[in-house]
Amino acid sequence: MANHHLLKATLNFSAIVILLALIATPFYFARNFSQVSGVRSETPFLVISQVEKFPGMFLSQTGDRYEISFERQNASQAYLSVLIVNNPTNVTKTYSLQASTGATSVFFGEDIDNPISIISVPPSTSVPVSLISQGDPASTQTIEITIQAN
Numbered sequence: 001m002a003n004h005h006l007l008k009a010t011l012n013f014s015a016i017v018i019l020l021a022l023i024a025t026p027f028y029f030a031r032n033f034s035q036v037s038g039v040r041s042e043t044p045f046l047v048i049s050q051v052e053k054f055p056g057m058f059l060s061q062t063g064d065r066y067e068i069s070f071e072r073q074n075a076s077q078a079y080l081s082v083l084i085v086n087n088p089t090n091v092t093k094t095y096s097l098q099a100s101t102g103a104t105s106v107f108f109g110e111d112i113d114n115p116i117s118i119i120s121v122p123p124s125t126s127v128p129v130s131l132i133s134q135g136d137p138a139s140t141q142t143i144e145i146t147i148q149a150n
Contacts (some may be wrong), residue, residue, distance in 0.1 A: 044149035
C-alpha cells in the first residue's frame with residue numbers, strides 16, 4: 001500500500017514539473033528571439049519609403065543619407081509623406097533632418113505652413129517626411145537628406 005502512495009506522489013510531482021515546463025518554455029524562447037532580432041534595442045529609427053506613390057520620383061540610400069530625385073511639374077510643388085520615420089525603441093527619440101541646399105526643402109509632418117526639421121517621436125510611433133520644391137517647372141531636382149537620432 002505504501003508503494004501505491006509513493007507512486008501517486010511521484011506521478012503528481014512529475015505532472016507538475018511537465019506542466020510548468022510547458023508554460024515556461026514559450027516565454028523563454030520569446031525572450032531569446034527578441035534579443036536575437038535586436039530591432040527594438042539597436043536601431044534608433046526605421047525609414048519606410050513612399051516614393052512609389054509619386055510618378056517619376058526615385059530614392060537611393062547610403063547609410064543614413066537618402067537621395068531623392070524627381071521631375072517637377074509646377075513652379076511650387078509639395079510632396080507629402082515621401083518617407084516615414086518610425087521610432088522602434090522603448091523611449092522617446094528626437095530626430096533631425098538635414099538636407100542639401102537647393103530649391104527643395106525637407107521637413108517633418110505634412111503641414112506646409114509650419115515646416116519643422118527637429119521632432120520628438122514617442123516609442124513605436126511614426127512621423128512623415130515631406131518635401132517642398134520650388135523653381136523651374138519641368139526640371140529634374142535632387143535632394144540629399146540625412147536623418148539623425150539625437
